[in-house]
Amino acid sequence: MRALRAELSKLATLPFVWLAVAAGLIVPTGIAVITSLTTTPGSDTGFSELAIGVLGAIILGVAAIGSEYTAEGEESAGSRQITTTLTAVPSRVRLLLAKVIAVAIATAVLAVVAIALVFATVHLLLGPDAPALDGDTFARATGAVVYWVLMALLGFGLTVLTRNGIIPMAVLVANSSAVTVTYLLAQSIPAANYLPDLAGMRMFTTVSTSVEIAPLTGGLVMAAWVIALLIAAGAVFTRRDA
């Protein structure tokens, strides 16, 4: 519990995390404004914005562990925080669990606020054409929250392995916004539909590829990927020198 409070405190006082929060709120809301004004509303209105806004969640997850390894030159006062972290919480399993829970809590809160902003925006701009706030929409919104949390943990797990946030962040953020490599891959290789991001997107968007995956199945496939990654990350983290 103390370890969790320490990790939440770390997240709340890291400027980069607030950048992630800003990105997670501004990007999907901004896109919602643009799409509402320029395109015809469809079944994914509001939700496709969240599929891109997930980059805020990814940055948050990566920053939570990448910041432990930020190093600087000899002349600066800043240094690798991981030494302080591991002397405060020597059990690496407990530390990693505390971090995973802290990231999950922070990302879930971020996702809920982002969804509220995006749907407020589309309702304000589209009025009756916006998706109704019915049970189906709420189920998909819940799926979006789960997707954000799992994507954050995906970034987190990869960064535990690399000990540097730049590569996982670049790959995952690019894939979720600019060039959707996994989506292109799925066009030619059906198995690529079971990659974590594409499978997870079934929870809240209507992806149209050759393979149909039910929302719950997609969520479970993504969760399985993330759990496997976190177990691998935990095995490496508990064994290697800090």
Added chain:
Amino acid sequence: MLTFEHVNKRRGARDILTDITFHARPGRVTGFLGPNGAGKSSTLRILLGLDRPTSGQALVDGQRFASLRDPLRSIGAVLDGSGAHRSRTGRAHLRWVARSAGIGNARVEELLELVGIADAGNKRVSTYSLGMGRRLGLAAALLADPGALVFDEPVNGLDPEGIRWIRLFLREQAQAGRTVLLSSHLMSELAETVDDVVVIVGGRIVADGTLAEVTGNHKNLEDAFFALTGDRGAR
């Protein structure tokens, strides 16, 4: 009491540490001396559970660091620099460390005052000088009033005033009954501060005893050190 028992560390094909065995006792300042690259930091990192020994063990009051229930109350450590992330403020850094040990924010303010960086508490660590970073690291180490203190090169980067301050501080801590272990490659800075001396060269302990024992017939600790390390030339 800090105990090293036959600690060995291999990295790839290289032996970093070979059969490191010594104690640091309560109420005394133990100087862990050796040239750069001798294995001082590696030894301290093994004590703190940061690195894993290939064989042997390092114990804090008879327990491995990783199994301590309340690590910050057993041992406070200042390794390289501040141990703080550059973009966090000094105060925020101390606060999260305090949370991890169930310590309140009032204690954080006490420590900021004690180490003399209260005015910079709301500034980001990236704006700190090396000396201020050291003081911040020291504040984090002292938060839970630990029974033992471990410092890696505590006088590095400090101005003469800071060096004097840390010397007096270390003596006070030992007089209060704490175990103080500090590593250094600067002999002349330490002779007045330490009670016991352990000398490490090339990953092996070459001398271990009281200051008088290790100095022996040499003029001072510095001469004894260079005789032991086989480096008689200018530093």
